[in-house]
Amino acid sequence: MGTTNQLNQYWTDIYFHLHYPHKEKISHQVVRILQLVDKIDGVGVNDIASHIQVSQNTASEHVKRIIEKKLLTKERDSLDERKVVLRLTDLGRDVLHRNTSLDEEKLQHVIDGLEDSEKELVEKAFQLLSERAKSCSLS
Amino acid sequence: MGTTNQLNQYWTDIYFHLHYPHKEKISHQVVRILQLVDKIDGVGVNDIASHIQVSQNTASEHVKRIIEKKLLTKERDSLDERKVVLRLTDLGRDVLHRNTSLDEEKLQHVIDGLEDSEKELVEKAFQLLSERAKSCSLS
DNA sequence: GCGATTATATCGTAAAGTAAGATATAAATA
DNA sequence: TATTTATATCTTACTTTACGATATAATCGC
Numbered sequence: 568m569g570t571t572n573q574l575n576q577y578w579t580d581i582y583f584h585l586h587y588p589h590k591e592k593i594s595h596q597v598v599r600i601l602q603l604v605d606k607i608d609g610v611g612v613n614d615i616a617s618h619i620q621v622s623q624n625t626a627s628e629h630v631k632r633i634i635e636k637k638l639l640t641k642e643r644d645s646l647d648e649r650k651v652v653l654r655l656t657d658l659g660r661d662v663l664h665r666n667t668s669l670d671e672e673k674l675q676h677v678i679d680g681l682e683d684s685e686k687e688l689v690e691k692a693f694q695l696l697s698e699r700a701k702s703c704s705l706s
Numbered sequence: 707m708g709t710t711n712q713l714n715q716y717w718t719d720i721y722f723h724l725h726y727p728h729k730e731k732i733s734h735q736v737v738r739i740l741q742l743v744d745k746i747d748g749v750g751v752n753d754i755a756s757h758i759q760v761s762q763n764t765a766s767e768h769v770k771r772i773i774e775k776k777l778l779t780k781e782r783d784s785l786d787e788r789k790v791v792l793r794l795t796d797l798g799r800d801v802l803h804r805n806t807s808l809d810e811e812k813l814q815h816v817i818d819g820l821e822d823s824e825k826e827l828v829e830k831a832f833q834l835l836s837e838r839a840k841s842c843s844l845s
Numbered sequence: 846g847c848g849a850t851t852a853t854a855t856c857g858t859a860a861a862g863t864a865a866g867a868t869a870t871a872a873a874t875a
Numbered sequence: 876t877a878t879t880t881a882t883a884t885c886t887t888a889c890t891t892t893a894c895g896a897t898a899t900a901a902t903c904g905c
Contacts, residue, residue, distance in 0.1 A: 574829065575810070578836075592890095619728060673839075676842055695820075697723075731861095763864085768864095770883080770884095787871080
């Protein structure tokens with residue numbers, strides 16, 4: 568087994584054991600859209616459409632429904648009134664968190680069981696990987 | 707910001723930048739079921755129902771549809787013929803991989819940019835966290 | 846200013862997905 | 876053999892997802 572394969576084994580095991588219990592009925596597409604709004608600055612409806620590979624009108628309908636569910640807010644860009652500026656609501660941030668992050672309670676429990684040096688190891692590794700991942704996807 | 711909060715920031719950034727592009731239209735429930743089959747040995751239909759919080763008949767229909775899509779196979783337990791034994795097909799494993807793992811190409815690219823000591827750091831950290839996560843959810 | 850372009854929205858429609866209640870079956874258990 | 880356990884099926888209802896066609900309103904090029 569290669570290094571990346573092994574790392575993915577670890578990765579999926581960590582998520583499987585530490586994720587939040589699934590409460591809300593939420594679709595993959597909705598989670599993806601919330602992620603895009605969270606991670607990319609100033610995404611509009613068209614950006615979403617191309618990222619999740621659907622037509623512009625479908626993306627627009629998605630956004631409409633997500634706003635109805637109070638997970639996003641919509642304003643118009645003051646510099647270009649054609650453009651929409653989407654933002655996560657507190658609820659949206661919460662839903663996104665529960666569907667993509669590790670359960671803070673479980674994670675805290677695991678962290679508490681680590682020695683100080685191990686804690687540092689984990690933090691450094693995650694920081695390193697997230698930094699390199701960011702710069703990688705830019706290039 | 708607390709340690710777990712910071713770690714989750716790293717975690718979601720890593721996934722956002724390194725995940726596979728979304729090809730197939732697949733629902734959350736299907737991914738969850740594939741995960742259960744992958745990570746838990748000998749899950750039956752009832753186990754799935756309680757894990758994803760739906761009724762037994764709904765779980766059974768889910769399984770039926772997933773089998774129709776050739777993502778799972780079904781046999782009967784030879785020791786207890788009432789029980790179903792589910793297994794991932796190669797396609798199922800592939801779909802699960804593309805929807806929960808990090809893109810091996812992107813990950814490899816990031817890993818290649820690391821020093822040997824950094825590689826070791828990342829591997830150790832992930833191994834450590836996955837081990838502790840497993841034993842944590844048992845207790 | 847005016848036509849073209851860009852960004853988004855809406856309507857109609859169709860297909861697929863999700864879920865549960867009621868009921869059935871077949872194997873194992875007491 | 877009656878009961879329990881594990882799963883399956885049928886019906887029904889609602890939601891979600893997606894797209895083509897069309898519309899609107901702001902901005903851009905000239």
